[in-house]
Amino acid sequence: MDLTSVFNKDLFKDKVVFITGGGSGINLGIAKNFAQLGANIGICGRTQEKLDNAAKELEALGAKVVAKSADVRDADALSASMEATKAALGPIDVLVCGAAGNFPCPAEALSPNGFKSVIDIDLLGSFNSCRMAVEQLKETRGSILFISAGQAFIPYAMQAHVGAAKAGIDNMMQNLALEWGKYGIRCNSIAPGPIEGTEGAARLEPANVAKQMDKLIPLQRHGTVDDIGQIAVFLASPLASYITGTVLVADGGQNLLGSAIYTELVLKEMAGGGD
Ligand code: COA
DSSP states (O other), rough: OGGGTOOTTTTTTTOEEEETTTTTTHHHHHHHHHHHHHHHEEEOOHHHHHHHHEEEEEEETTOOOOEEEOTTTTTHHHHHHHHHHHHHHHSSSSEEEEEOOOOOOGGOOOHHHHHHHIIIIIIIIIHHHHHHHHHHHHHTTTEEEEEGGGGGGGGOTOOHHHHHHHHHHHHHHHHHHHHHHGGOOOEEEEEEEBTTTHHHHHHHSOOOHHHHHHHHSTTSSOOOOHHHHHHHHHHHSGGGGGOOEEEEESTTTGEEEEEEEHHHHHHHHHOOOOO
């Protein structure tokens, strides 16, 4: 979709959007949607080369970009990346807490460190991002978007670590909305369903599961990174100026089914019984 057929092409002109995990997937898609509407972009992630490639794509859309690596588990590195962004582009108007880790694993086989790794990247990483950005966001009366998931509100087998992390994110998001509303800072979560072409989908959907899911999802398709990017743009825009503390589910209705069908498909596939 041509975003400028809906939104003014200068909607985010000279605004600064900082995206953790912005080097690929849904997060890079979000960055591109903001860049198309005039925003300048800061991105961080663990791999500088991936960030540099993403920066080229964003610059081709007209954005000024700061791409400085930081692991969200390292608050000091994160702060350095955000400060470099501020020095080059100005204070952050929109923070997207997108960095995440995921792998399917039955709880009885998951090591404590495996559980901790996902909690540290998703939940602690989101807190670190907000904590390190809050002074900049106070300056701009900015907005925070968290990337959640259906696992936060529906139990999915092999996702105990992810569900705990994402439910924690949504609860923290509401706490921050409560505390930081007085600064004009809005906090909201987006809960994407299965998004095609992402590492998350590749990790969670063995080959045959994706196409079977398409038949079952009420809207009969996977989402696209632009489906999520467009929502991010909306939630950060003045159209959403009175929205804070919400989780916007964008999953084509997938979670209306619960998780039993997905689990059955995955277990069948893992046992070698897919069609
Ligand atoms: N199944 C079970 N346990 C796993 C696992 C898997 N597929 N992958 C990693 N782990 C465990 C490891 O065994 C380790 O635990 P241990 O020390 O008890 O053996 C622990 O998780 C940490 O693994 P490590 O690879 O050292 O962590 P990392 O910090 O380098 O990577 C992950 C973090 C594990 C989340 C990794 O999958 C990752 O980097 N993901 C980022 C990309 C991603 O997940 N994208 C999709 C987002 S939806």
